[in-house]
Amino acid sequence: MIRINENYLKLKASYLFSDIAKRVSAYQEANPEKPIIRLGIGDVTEPLPEACQKAFHKAIDDQGTREAFHGYGPEQGYAFLREAIAKNDYQARGADVDASEIFVSDGAKCDSGNIQEIFGSEIKIAVPDPVYPVYVDTNVMAGRTGNNVDGRYEGFVYLDSTPENGYVPSIPDEKVDLIYLCFPNNPTGATATREQLKAWVDYARECEAIILYDAAYVAFIRDESLPQSIYEIEGARDVAIEFRSFSKNAGFTGTRCAYTVVPKALKAQDASGKEHSVHALWNRRHCTKFNGVSYPVQKAAEAVYSEEGATQVKALTDFYLDNAKIVLKSMRELGFDCVGGEDSPYIWINAKRPSWDFFDLLLNEAGVVCTPGAGFGTCGEGHIRISAFNSRAKIEEAMARIKAALA
């Protein structure tokens, strides 16, 4: 009989969201009259910006006429979108990224999951803890790890994010080949300073490693001293790939558009020591296994860079940031140490007790659902994540309920 990829058997099943669902439904059954407020999930709640809707509609009208109809587009994305991205997200901030280095896709999850395919099977990988599980699981599936022992896979170098280092992992003592970093971080909301990012770039250059920089939440950065792209750091073009998304700035979680930057300077080598272009490898992967993003969706994404669109995206992210400020202020007033919530839609709260205990407390005493940090890794234990993606009224009510329950 045909054999399976046995690496899948190493995957530790995540019961995080099903466990949450079970506890929530048990609570609802016991308290049918108390409506629950969900601050667990990282999904947006507000409508698509009007500029995006308008461009989206217009592109569908294009698809309705023979003359303006678009069939297969370039796998890498249309020039109109790649050029708008390069100009607005990079060149305008002094980061040297060309449109030809941008690969438009249907999600940062896909890209950050697929990117490992172009690298060797024996490479040494560093992953943050707590972590967005996609980085970990896709490498387990590809056979780059041993078994999961006490919540950690053998073979990874784990980058601890703890209260001691302000939730920004320190440079490891050993040499690695591939480094996953995410700022503003999911789940912690922590941001990295220019100096911290510079240290990572210098380390990667020294190791001849590659940094996979997930900047999906960059639109929430308001502190102008913080870098938005890793390419704002000198030397990063030789060592970094950056992932971005329209999900969290323009509310595209259900509309699907993202992009990945692979600089042409980036190299990796074969067993003989010969260097190869990582851009060419990714291009080969992308063109072989992907057929481009929906034309109307790319037109909707392009509208993010119009004057009208930029204003609407700013208002949308400001709205969630104001929510985050309310959460941060409330939790601090209650005496909790928190990170995030200032240049990020997530607030990571040091619960000073097991994360599931605090989860149960908030659920049972306040009817508020958060995400227990332990679900994101061993360093997430003792923490919870609260998401600012909700209406103002619900955020305010949730905080009032938590205050009443804990005060």
Next chain:
Amino acid sequence: MIRINENYLKLKASYLFSDIAKRVSAYQEANPEKPIIRLGIGDVTEPLPEACQKAFHKAIDDQGTREAFHGYGPEQGYAFLREAIAKNDYQARGADVDASEIFVSDGAKCDSGNIQEIFGSEIKIAVPDPVYPVYVDTNVMAGRTGNNVDGRYEGFVYLDSTPENGYVPSIPDEKVDLIYLCFPNNPTGATATREQLKAWVDYARECEAIILYDAAYVAFIRDESLPQSIYEIEGARDVAIEFRSFSKNAGFTGTRCAYTVVPKALKAQDASGKEHSVHALWNRRHCTKFNGVSYPVQKAAEAVYSEEGATQVKALTDFYLDNAKIVLKSMRELGFDCVGGEDSPYIWINAKRPSWDFFDLLLNEAGVVCTPGAGFGTCGEGHIRISAFNSRAKIEEAMARIKAALA
């Protein structure tokens, strides 16, 4: 320095479309006054059905209100679409497929490229020749082959499609684990009868192999004696995965929506001989590396199954089939043996000379661009593919020009 996936170095670069482009531009330079007619590419040309446009617009309006807004959807697709697919494409034809066995995606290219990930690295794979290159290249990238020697990769079992077997490959003499089949075929346009497909299903059951059945062109089947789904064949649920797409029936090449059926009965085993659900493995892969198809695109796809949509899709595919008939009749009148063109938008023509010679002849004497069969594999040599995806006027003019040139 970080190492690359060296399997990528085995990939034979395809110069097919760049070679075509070079010859076309040389011709255009020499004959600036003669407009070229392109019948090479497999991309649709006609507008999106009105029913799809209407549903697409409406879904964008949903995205414009807080109440109807859709963020992340189920990775497997919305129930409204999965249920419409199961009911109309399967249950209505007596094929036992449940909505829960359907995985909606952004393309059959992605799915047929990604599916190999869930299987072991040592499995024996059979691929058609001529072939859609994605089946081959994705397995090369995954390290399941040796080098390319004289146009064929070491390690594959090649299934020859030749004039002798009517372009429907015969069952191999040896045992294999994974079998790629595509009917109506790309590039040949050949279809498989119920008996031929039954023989493949029986063979797969005997080998405990899995058939990957690509039915992307199924909407062009008009002969009611031909099976549309492999699940119309008894026993197929235990041995087959089926890929379908909205690209060629409803003109979604630029809109992007497809789906894959993985029956819950399908099993594969680990090294200890323990059986595992292939559905569960694919679900894990799909949820880890994919975040669902755009909600407005899924609503547009659902409209294919409305009464209005079904009528429009029928008219659209009829239009291309009438084009195909014109091509088929013309080429036969010129004395060529052809396959396809009756239940398929492709006509595969036995050129009785090297495919590039016939390509050059059609280009230089008629100003018509086709695809040389040699680009699809060694058995494609001596053939060309003509695509019916174009306007009626261009198809008619192309045939008139070819007749004048060859008569």
